[in-house]
Amino acid sequence: xxxxxxxxxxxxxxxxxxxxxxxxxxxxxxxxxxxxxxxxxxxxxxxxxxxxxxxxxxxxxxxxxxxxxxxxxxxxxxxxxxxxxxxxxxxxxxxxxxxxxxxxxxxxxxxxxxxxxxxxxxxxxxxxxxxxxxxxxxxxxxxxxxxxxxxxxxxxxxxxxxxxxxxxxxxxxxxxxxxxxxxxxxxxxxxxxxxxxxxxxxxxxxxxxxxxxxxxxxx
Amino acid sequence: xxxxxxxxxxxxxxxxxxxxxxxxxxxxxxxxxxxxxxxxxxxxxxxxxxxxxxxxxxxxxxxxxxxxxxxxxxxxxxxxxxxxxxxxxxxxxxxxxxxxxxxxxxxxxxxxxxxxxxxxxxxxxxxxxxxxxxxxxxxxxxxxxxxxxxxxxxxxxxxxxxxxxxxxxxxxxxxxxxxxxxxxxxxxxxxxxxxxxxxxxxxxxxxxxxxxxxxxxxx
Numbered sequence: 001x002x003x004x005x006x007x008x009x010x011x012x013x014x015x016x017x018x019x020x021x022x023x024x025x026x027x028x029x030x031x032x033x034x035x036x037x038x039x040x041x042x043x044x045x046x047x048x049x050x051x052x053x054x055x056x057x058x059x060x061x062x063x064x065x066x067x068x069x070x071x072x073x074x075x076x077x078x079x080x081x082x083x084x085x086x087x088x089x090x091x092x093x094x095x096x097x098x099x100x101x102x103x104x105x106x107x108x109x110x111x112x113x114x115x116x117x118x119x120x121x122x123x124x125x126x127x128x129x130x131x132x133x134x135x136x137x138x139x140x141x142x143x144x145x146x147x148x149x150x151x152x153x154x155x156x157x158x159x160x161x162x163x164x165x166x167x168x169x170x171x172x173x174x175x176x177x178x179x180x181x182x183x184x185x186x187x188x189x190x191x192x193x194x195x196x197x198x199x200x201x202x203x204x205x206x207x208x209x210x211x212x213x214x215x216x217x218x219x
Numbered sequence: 220x221x222x223x224x225x226x227x228x229x230x231x232x233x234x235x236x237x238x239x240x241x242x243x244x245x246x247x248x249x250x251x252x253x254x255x256x257x258x259x260x261x262x263x264x265x266x267x268x269x270x271x272x273x274x275x276x277x278x279x280x281x282x283x284x285x286x287x288x289x290x291x292x293x294x295x296x297x298x299x300x301x302x303x304x305x306x307x308x309x310x311x312x313x314x315x316x317x318x319x320x321x322x323x324x325x326x327x328x329x330x331x332x333x334x335x336x337x338x339x340x341x342x343x344x345x346x347x348x349x350x351x352x353x354x355x356x357x358x359x360x361x362x363x364x365x366x367x368x369x370x371x372x373x374x375x376x377x378x379x380x381x382x383x384x385x386x387x388x389x390x391x392x393x394x395x396x397x398x399x400x401x402x403x404x405x406x407x408x409x410x411x412x413x414x415x416x417x418x419x420x421x422x423x424x425x426x427x428x429x430x431x432x433x434x435x436x437x438x
Contacts, residue, residue: 013286034303034305036255045265089351089410128314135314139317140394140397142315146313146315183414184413184414191404194404195403196401199395205400207400214404
């Protein structure tokens with residue numbers, strides 16, 4: 001399944017890197033903890049990073065009642081958000097062609113606030129299980145007071161695109177014989193061994209859902 | 220030296236995490252390859268990741284002539300940009316208090332296009348040396364044709380703030396005896412050993428400025 005190409009999501013610069021396939025776009029979202037959200041505040045564009053959760057074509061974010069970003073999104077009822085994973089630095093003989101390998105996703109969606117406790121819990125569950133799979137089963141669920149203090153926003157993905165660069169460094173023909181080093185420095189996010197909090201009960205016993213998560217992430 | 224607190228840069232949510240010190244803010248910028256830029260396109264807010272370089276209170280970005288982001292920034296002549304480094308995932312007994320340790324910087328600046336070849340070269344040099352220190356000395360400098368095909372934007376930092384979270388997971392008192400695991404999963408960006416391009420001359424000889432860079436980054 002692909003997102004339909006329209007004026008808003010069609011990649012113009014570097015169109016060869018463009019990807020519209022839903023499963024590829026979702027897998028980039030799912031690999032990332034943090035997205036960057038654009039919003040208007042005092043008539044000016046702002047960007048802010050925030051954690052999120054995805055389930056099917058829905059993305060959930062949450063914030064305190066007075067958060068200016070969530071309030072701004074609820075005013076416009078739409079959002080542009082981006083996630084990017086840096087995979088490698090590419091160094092060429094020419095300054096001009098230095099670049100990076102990356103996976104980047106642009107999401108364009110509609111925004112609504114979840115108001116019932118049931119819907120808010122479902123949104124927060126998605127956020128927690130996006131953070132660490134199955135974590136929702138291994139923590140205390142939000143209570144009435146906490147739910148009341150939190151805005152939960154549901155973003156419905158209307159359209160999207162990804163750009164994926166995964167190629168070697170590329171100089172122009174005239175530069176191939178220049179005696180400058182050219183190559184790739186792979187970059188990856190590494191998850192260290194979990195550290196139990198000093199006040200944790202059973203400090204020595206790190207549960208399987210945590211160990212599995214770290215193992216899977218570092219694959 | 221600190222950035223003066225004004226309405227635009229004063230951190231409201233999580234004010235205890237706020238940092239206005241210039242050297243701390245610059246060091247977060249310098250540790251990052253990619254920033255996220257907010258801009259207006261067709262009257263809507265967009266966010267896009269891009270690489271950059273910093274020198275003193277200037278940030279440089281570049282793009283092709285038709286790039287919609289650089290053109291949008293030149294229309295408004297101002298910008299909000301963000302960089303964020305994720306340092307750890309923090310898991311609490313309660314779903315509600317899960318969070319992350321991070322260093323995030325918000326920059327508010329004015330934007331102008333550099334037009335002389337001399338200024339453009341200085342901007343591009345800053346970008347390349349931000350990518351890998353001293354790299355500018357070890358690659359072919361941009362020629363007239365390349366300079367003509369590139370827009371180089373200079374952002375002057377007008378004000379800024381950082382948020383730094385670097386604390387253990389924190390549950391409320393009532394939850395401290397719950398039998399759920401709580402702890403931290405440190406996250407870091409790791410730079411793998413450089414891979415010389417298969418068409419590189421002297422493939423076996425990776426220069427010191429590259430080896431030093433990787434060593435320094437993985438410290």
